[in-house]
Amino acid sequence: MVDTPSASRNVPIAGVIGWPIAHSRSPRLHGHWLQRYGITGHYVPLPVMPEHLAEVLRAMPRMGFVGANVTIPHKESVLALADVVTDRAALIGAANTLIFRPDGKIHADNTDGYGFIANIRQHAPDWIPGLGPAAVIGAGGAARAVVASLLESGVPELRITNRTRIRAEQIKAEFGAKVVVYDWAQAGNMLEGAVTVVNATSMGMEGKPPLRVPLDALASGTLATDLVYTPLMTSFLQEAQARGCKIVDGLGMLLHQATPGFERWFGHRPEVDDELRRAVLA
Structure with a gap:
């Protein structure tokens, strides 16, 4: 799991769940937005093996996480673990964006x-x-x-x-x-x-x-x-x-699918522009 010494209800944490995850550009993408808009928050890579997925998801809200992106190989598996699944995620048969609600329920969506x-x-x-x-x-x-x-x-x-x-x-x-x-x-x-x-x-x-x-x-x-x-x-x-x-x-x-999740987790609608492209490609 990830070390979150500064986690509190006032500092939202999100991340990307996958196995492996080191290749993901999502931390760079969301990190750019957090810095650009002066938002106090964290976005971290979370390497999670398939057999640990359910346990990790249930623990994340208690650790200060407000949500997560989901990538290979978990995009289909999370549907069975979510409490609420949007119509489009159900139709596509996969989710890439999770929101951890204040009541502890997991909301799954697909923004691809x-x-x-x-x-x-x-x-x-x-x-x-x-x-x-x-x-x-x-x-x-x-x-x-x-x-x-x-x-x-x-x-x-x-x-x-x-x-x-x-x-x-x-x-x-x-x-x-x-x-x-x-x-x-x-x-x-x-x-x-x-x-x-x-x-x-x-x-x-x-x-x-x-x-x-x-x-x-x-x-x-x-x-x-x-x-x-x-x-x-x-x-x-x-x-x-x-x-x-x-x-x-x-x-x-990749850039646009990230905007709905960022807005829900961190409370600001981010902009996709050339500056963001350069940051993610750097």
């Missing part, structure tokens, strides 16, 4: 979809999701949040593909008739006529295999965005840009 849309709105303000189909590559936990947010934003059709087709089929079963599943071998065809294209896999990330989806069908003017942000300019975004697409990198999703 919010962060995804807010990032696009900030960097592509002329994006109109209803103009045509969206195409999502991948069907993991992050993809589920993207699918939910795109459908809520008004896309008329959502095309999805995944190397393991059954995961894409599960998303169609849960999210309805607007979702159309494509075989992985047909992923390139899925992009034809798409107004919005999203890489929601880890392919293209540093240390991961490249994204090998043909992009020939990408039309100039299409919005292309990647959830990967290491590197910021993935090969997918580079090729999309070369084809005349409007591109949005994945870092902003």
Whole structure:
């Protein structure tokens, strides 16, 4: 556990729970905001093994914690441990933001979809999701949040593909008739006529295999965005840009998904701007 000698009811503490957690940029992100706004509070990394998750969560409110972010591998597990689960977290099947209420109950939410849309709105303000189909590559936990947010934003059709087709089929079963599943071998065809294209896999990330989806069908003017942000300019975004697409990198999703939690925990709505990007990338 974390040493919290200064913890008191007047000094809110939050953190990020994961295993492992050393790679997380969340402490740098929230630490920047705390310093920038002159807020007395703490945000700490919390390495928690899966078998200790329930015990740790129950202890945290008694230690002065007001909430936490949740990352791999705990985002699904926390739903069963929370007392209150928002509709969107239940629909996505994962939570990334916890609020410890004064009565001791744990409130679980998912702000990934919010962060995804807010990032696009900030960097592509002329994006109109209803103009045509969206195409999502991948069907993991992050993809589920993207699918939910795109459908809520008004896309008329959502095309999805995944190397393991059954995961894409599960998303169609849960999210309805607007979702159309494509075989992985047909992923390139899925992009034809798409107004919005999203890489929601880890392919293209540093240390991961490249994204090998043909992009020939990408039309100039299409919005292309990647959830990967290491590197910021993935090969997918580079090729999309070369084809005349409007591109949005994945870092902003990380930054924007953090704002609702920070506001609830520390009482101030933080700003996502270039200064924050530089701080998190430093």
